[in-house]
Amino acid sequence: xxxxxxxxKLFLKxxxxxxxxxxxxxxxxxxDLLSDVLANCxxxxxxxxxxxxxxxxxxxxLKNLAGIIIVGGRELDEDVLxxxxxxxVTILTxxxxxxxxxxxxxxxxxxxxxx
Numbered sequence: 369x370x371x372x373x374x375x376x377k378l379f380l381k382x383x384x385x386x387x388x389x390x391x392x393x394x395x396x397x398x399x400d401l402l403s404d405v406l407a408n409c410x411x412x413x414x415x416x417x418x419x420x421x422x423x424x425x426x427x428x429x430l431k432n433l434a435g436i437i438i439v440g441g442r443e444l445d446e447d448v449l450x451x452x453x454x455x456x457v458t459i460l461t462x463x464x465x466x467x468x469x470x471x472x473x474x475x476x477x478x479x480x481x482x483x
Contacts, residue, residue: 369393369480371434371458374414378472380437380460384449388458391434396473398466402427409433414473416466420444422451429455439466 372389375382382389394412399405400419409415411432417424420442428436435458438444444459452459462469 369477371414371460373480374473374476375460377476378462378464378469380462382458382460383438383444384452384459385456386458388435388456391458393434393473393477395477396470398470405431416469416473418442418466420448422448424448425451425455425457425459428457434458435460437462437469439464439469 371391371393374380374393375389392412393414396414396416397405397409398416400417402423405415405427409431412434414434414437415428416437416439418439420438424436425448438459438461441463
């Protein structure tokens with residue numbers, strides 16, 4: 369499934385690098401620990417987090433993630449968004465919780481595998 373499809377179905381708002389919405393999403397990963405994401409999140413997944421520090425961009429870029437979804441309606445500082453644009457990292461936001469977001473993504477990805 370394309371990141372754009374997830375964004376459309378979950379009403380996610382793209383905050384940076386909207387060209388990345390054409391990336392394929394292979395799964396999701398929920399964590400607020402950068403070291404955990406570095407150690408365990410696979411390439412091509414979306415990272416669901418409430419973290420909004422600039423280091424999230426470096427982690428997503430290093431792991432070649434499909435994108436980052438910031439939950440809880442949190443707003444990002446302009447320097448984070450500028451860094452995301454520079455590193456071509458797509459950041460999306462949602463007012464939903466991490467639990468709701470992950471559950472919906474899981475369901476959508478399973479439905480897309482069945483078709």
